[in-house]
Every structure is written in structure tokens, then in C-alpha cells.
Amino acid sequence: MLAxxxxxxxxxxxIFLLSLQLPELLxxxxxxxxxxxxxxxxxxxxxxxxxxxxxxxxxxxxxTTPMTRNHPALQRAGxxxxxxxxxxxxxxxxxxxxxxxxxIEATRLVEGVIAMREDGAPSEGERxxxxxxxxxxxxxxxxxxxxxxxxxxxxxxxxxxGSCMPTPIHPEKWxxxxxxxxxxxxxxxxxxxxxxxxxxxxxxxxxxxxxPLSTIIRWFEExxxxxxxxxxSDDELARKPDILNLRRRxxxxxxxxxxxxxxxxxxxxxxxxxxxxxxxxxxGPMGEPGTxxxxxxPGGVFRFTSSEPGLITYEYNRGKxxxxxxxxxxxxxxxxxEKERWRWELQPLKLTPAQQQAVVTTTVGAAMLLxxxxxxxxxxx
Amino acid sequence: MLLPSVLYGPTPEVKQRMRPLVKKLVAGANLIDxxxxxxxxxxxxxxxxxxxxxxxxxxxxxxxxxxxxMPLIDALSHPRTRPARSIGDAVFEQALGVPWGILGMLGxxxxxxxxxxxxxxxxxDATLRFWGxxxxxxxxxxxxxxxxxxxxxIGTLHFVLANLGVPQDRLRAPLPPGGPGALLKYAHxxx
Numbered sequence: 001m002l003a004x005x006x007x008x009x010x011x012x013x014x015i016f017l018l019s020l021q022l023p024e025l026l027x028x029x030x031x032x033x034x035x036x037x038x039x040x041x042x043x044x045x046x047x048x049x050x051x052x053x054x055x056x057x058x059x060x061x062x063x064t065t066p067m068t069r070n071h072p073a074l075q076r077a078g079x080x081x082x083x084x085x086x087x088x089x090x091x092x093x094x095x096x097x098x099x100x101x102x103x104i105e106a107t108r109l110v111e112g113v114i115a116m117r118e119d120g121a122p123s124e125g126e127r128x129x130x131x132x133x134x135x136x137x138x139x140x141x142x143x144x145x146x147x148x149x150x151x152x153x154x155x156x157x158x159x160x161x162g163s164c165m166p167t168p169i170h171p172e173k174w175x176x177x178x179x180x181x182x183x184x185x186x187x188x189x190x191x192x193x194x195x196x197x198x199x200x201x202x203x204x205x206x207x208x209x210x211x212p213l214s215t216i217i218r219w220f221e222e223x224x225x226x227x228x229x230x231x232x233s234d235d236e237l238a239r240k241p242d243i244l245n246l247r248r249r250x251x252x253x254x255x256x257x258x259x260x261x262x263x264x265x266x267x268x269x270x271x272x273x274x275x276x277x278x279x280x281x282x283x284g285p286m287g288e289p290g291t292x293x294x295x296x297x298p299g300g301v302f303r304f305t306s307s308e309p310g311l312i313t314y315e316y317n318r319g320k321x322x323x324x325x326x327x328x329x330x331x332x333x334x335x336x337x338e339k340e341r342w343r344w345e346l347q348p349l350k351l352t353p354a355q356q357q358a359v360v361t362t363t364v365g366a367a368m369l370l371x372x373x374x375x376x377x378x379x380x381x
Numbered sequence: 382m383l384l385p386s387v388l389y390g391p392t393p394e395v396k397q398r399m400r401p402l403v404k405k406l407v408a409g410a411n412l413i414d415x416x417x418x419x420x421x422x423x424x425x426x427x428x429x430x431x432x433x434x435x436x437x438x439x440x441x442x443x444x445x446x447x448x449x450x451m452p453l454i455d456a457l458s459h460p461r462t463r464p465a466r467s468i469g470d471a472v473f474e475q476a477l478g479v480p481w482g483i484l485g486m487l488g489x490x491x492x493x494x495x496x497x498x499x500x501x502x503x504x505x506d507a508t509l510r511f512w513g514x515x516x517x518x519x520x521x522x523x524x525x526x527x528x529x530x531x532x533x534x535i536g537t538l539h540f541v542l543a544n545l546g547v548p549q550d551r552l553r554a555p556l557p558p559g560g561p562g563a564l565l566k567y568a569h570x571x572x
Contacts, residue, residue: 176440177391177440177441195525195535202535202543203544204540206490206492212455214458215458215459218458219493230460237459237460
């Protein structure tokens with residue numbers, strides 16, 4: 001339809017888009033933007049009712065990384081959002097949040113932004129100054145009022161107290177020492193997933209993160225396997241798989257979700273190296289105990305899953321994880337009642353002073369979107 | 382508990398110190414002589430975590446209790462540098478005689494020291510002998526954060542008990558008042 005020129009009787013693209021309910025409109029636009037039609041759409045909706053521009057810019061913004069508070073995409077989307085009704089603003093923000101699994105009521109977010117703007121930004125002198133603790137992006141964590149704590153109703157707490165649900169997962173202290181933040185988090189996540197796996201496989205011989213292939217091969221030799229360690233170079237013998245269950249002969253690599261392809265290549269490389277040494281191992285099965293979960297991490301939380309055989313991928317976010325009940329209708333679609341009674345949802349952490357400053361000095365729409373982007377941003381983005 | 386001072390400090394520094402020690406041990410030096418040459422530190426007066434498996438990215442000054450035994454088992458296993466089997470046997474025997482030697486094998490990868498499986502029982506006996514002293518350190522042990530009591534970090538002791546037949550749910554549960562030894566009543570009769 002985008003290939004069809006606008007006619008004198010009205011642009012068919014605009015007519016079609018306006019016929020949709022806002023959530024469907026956002027989904028349609030998201031699909032079109034993924035397919036590379038953002039620029040054509042922008043031209044077609046420029047003269048249309050402002051809801052189309054607001055929806056389109058929000059969809060484009062949701063795909064823009066890295067995001068800063070002065071990013072043109074944020075400013076454009078903010079200006080467009082300012083031109084639609086409060087109800088439409090809430091629907092757009094809500095779509096952005098829930099699409100990414102963030103558990104905040106957009107209504108409360110909008111109220112919070114307005115409250116913050118009425119309160120004004122914190123001054124320099126009000127900022128905390130702790131040398132020991134900080135945030136993953138290097139800004140100092142302060143004790144001052146936060147979006148969630150001091151602005152009444154800024155962000156809804158949807159923490160559930162269901163009896164069979166786990167307790168919320170809160171971030172751990174951020175203390176990287178002299179390590180780069182990414183490496184600090186990556187190592188922590190590797191250790192935690194390995195330990196989680198070990199707790200589910202007590203009694204199995206496991207090589208976790210730090211044991212080289214040379215030591216692993218030696219164990220197989222000890223178990224009377226006919227091994228050929230000499231077939232591997234010193235560099236190859238020094239390589240360390242993330243998780244190798246020697247008893248089950250299952251191997252896993254642990255990778256951030258966005259490096260899944262790299263992880264898949266790496267784990268297959270280990271399988272081939274061991275094969276050359278005379279040892280057959282399998283890619284670890286998906287859904288194996290200890291390969292799925294959610295845990296605290298420094299300055300945030302992470303969720304992990306066995307996304308394909310031999311691979312455990314994780315997503316790390318600022319925020320805390322709270323268990324929320326799954327509605328009955330969704331439960332009934334599942335075969336596993338126990339697993340589907342609740343799910344983890346991400347809730348936000350504090351805004352930094354700089355972020356709070358930006359919220360009160362930009363347009364209302366941009367401020368709302370800024371907060372949404374902060375909530376959705378993975379650490380390091 | 383007294384731990385060798387050579388194990389204490391920031392990770393890169395301690396790791397650096399281990400290289401010559403591991404070389405000496407591979408050459409047949411006595412574990413206790415080599416590791417305690419610099420004296421001992423008392424965990425009740427020196428702050429810091431007790432890092433099982435030894436190599437970690439946890440910052441600050443800590444006790445790297447998995448060193449030097451974990452890099453040593455790698456050196457003893459390497460096909461191109463492997464010394465006579467008797468070297469590893471001797472180090473294992475020496476490690477069983479001191480609490481820090483046991484601690485060096487208690488991390489999640491420590492079971493690599495328990496090859497062949499005839500080492501299970503001597504290792505368990507030595508661990509139970511020193512358990513009170515090891516456990517008294519409190520919530521300062523970790524493989525990954527946060528620090529916990531020694532029993533709460535799944536490692537070689539759990540591995541051995543599981544292989545002796547203690548059910549996994551018993552091993553994941555809080556430790557009974559009698560300590561790990563009390564779990565042996567759940568082990569296979571043959572053990």
C-alpha cells in the first residue's frame with residue numbers, strides 16, 4: 001500500500017491507519033518500520049492527524065539505540081506526543097512499556113512526570129556523593145528522592161504477594177573495582193548461572209567457567225577413555241567452556257541475548273575440539289534444570305534461558321524483578337499450570353540526578369519518552 | 382581460622398604470586414612448605430571474603446582459597462607438562478592435613494582433585510575433621526556473590542556426599558545441627 005501514491009480523495013495509507021485502534025496501529029507501524037518503511041511513512045503521515053505521527057515516532061524511537069536525552073529521535077517523538085490527547089499518550093507509552101515487559105502503569109508514569117516537572121529538578125547541592133557505590137553507567141547513586149519513592153504515584157508498584165510466588169529480586173551493590181562495567185557484570189552473570197546449574201546437578205562432575213580443556217580431557221582419560229589431547233594445540237587446550245557436564249556430556253555457552261549467534265558458533269567449536277580429542281559431547285538440551293531463571297546482579301537483575309541447544313542467553317537490566325500473577329486466561333493456554341501462575345516483570349530503578357534534570361527541562365512528551373527509554377535500556381547501551 | 386598470607390590480596394596480585402608457587406609444586410616441592418612460607422593470617426582479624434575456586438572478578442582484598450590448588454590441578458593435567466602421578470598424590474595427601482588445603486578443593490570445580498574416586502572417602506573424612514573450623518568463619522564464602530556460609534555454596538563436599546548416596550534434596554536443604562557428618566546416615570549402606 002505504501003507503494004501506492006496518495007490520491008486526491010485521500011491517502012489510502014492514512015485512511016487505513018486511521019481506521020485502526022491505537023494498539024493495532026502501533027503494531028502495524030512497528031512491522032512497517034522493521035521492514036524499512038519508516039521514511040516513506042513519515043512523509044505520508046506528515047499532514048495527517050497528529051496521532052499517526054506520534055505513534056510512528058514512538059515506534060521509531062523504540063528501535064533507536066543508543067539513546068541520549070538530546071537525541072533528535074527523542075525530541076521528535078516528544079514533540080509529536082505533545083500534540084495528542086493524554087489518553088493517547090498513555091496508550092502509546094503503555095504499548096512501549098508492555099512490549100518490553102516493563103511492569104509500570106503508563107497512567108502513573110505520566111502523573112509522575114507531571115509531578116516531577118511541578119517539583120523542579122534537584123540542584124547540584126542536593127545530589128548524593130558516595131565513593132563506594134555507584135550505578136552501572138558510572139553516575140553516582142544518591143539518597144535523594146527518586147521517581148519511584150518521592151513523587152507520589154510516579155511509578156506503580158505492582159508487586160504481588162501471592163503465596164506461591166517468589167519474593168522480588170533486587171539489584172546487588174555495584175562494586176566493580178577497577179574492572180570495566182561490562183566485564184564486571186559478564187563475569188558475575190557467568191558465575192551465578194554456573195552456580196545455579198551446579199545446584200541443579202549436585203553429584204555430576206562439572207567444569208564451570210575456569211577449567212581448561214586440558215584438565216577436562218585428562219578426566220576423560222582417567223575414566224579410561226581413549227583420548228587424543230595431542231591433537232589440540234596449546235591454545236586450544238587452554239580454552240575454557242562455560243559449563244560442561246562431564247557425566248551427562250552436555251555443554252553450554254553463556255552469552256548475552258544479543259550475542260546468541262556468537263555463542264552458538266563458540267559452543268559448536270568446543271564440540272568439535274573435544275571430538276578431535278576423541279570425546280563426544282552434546283549441545284546441552286533446552287529446558288534442562290538450572291538453565292532457566294532470574295537472579296540479582298550488580299546494579300540490576302538478569303533473566304536467563306536456554307534459548308537453543310548448547311546456549312544459555314541472558315538479558316541484564318537496571319531495575320528489579322517482581323513476580324506478577326498470570327491472568328487465568330493465559331494460564332489455561334499452558335500445559336504447565338505450576339510454571340504459568342506467575343512471571344517475572346521488570347520494574348525500574350531510581351533515576352539519576354541528570355536524568356531527573358532532563359525530565360523537568362524538556363517537553364512533557366519528551367520527558368515521558370525519556371523515562372520510558374531509560375527503563376527499556378539495557379545497561380551499557 | 383589461619384590461612385596462608387600468600388592467598389590474601391586483590392585477585393590479579395594473588396594470581397601473579399601463584400605462578401612461581403605452582404612451578405615449585407609441579408617440580409615436587411611440599412605444599413605446606415611452599416604455601417605457608419610467607420606466614421599466616423587470621424580470618425577473625427583480617428577482613429575480606431573467602432573466594433572458593435580462587436580466581437574471581439570480585440574486587441577488593443580477599444582470601445583466594447582455591448589457589449594454588451586449582452591452577453595446580455590444571456598444570457598436573459596438561460598433556461605436555463604433566464609430571465609423574467606421584468607429585469599430585471603427594472600434594473593431595475598434604476592438602477588433607479590442613480584446613481586451608483581442604484578449602485582449596487571445596488569450590489565447585491574442586492572435584493577435579495578427586496580423581497580417582499578412591500580419593501572421595503579420605504577427602505570427606507578430612508573435611509568433616511576440619512568442618513567446625515571452616516564453618517566458624519561464617520557468611521564469608523563465595524563462588525559467585527553474595528557471600529554465604531560454606532555449606533550454602535554448592536561444591537565438592539556436596540558432590541562427594543551425593544556420590545555416596547545422600548539424596549539431593551538433603552544436600553540443598555539447610556545443614557542439620559550435626560553438620561555434614563549427620564547426612565551420612567542417608568548414604569548408601571556400602572559407604
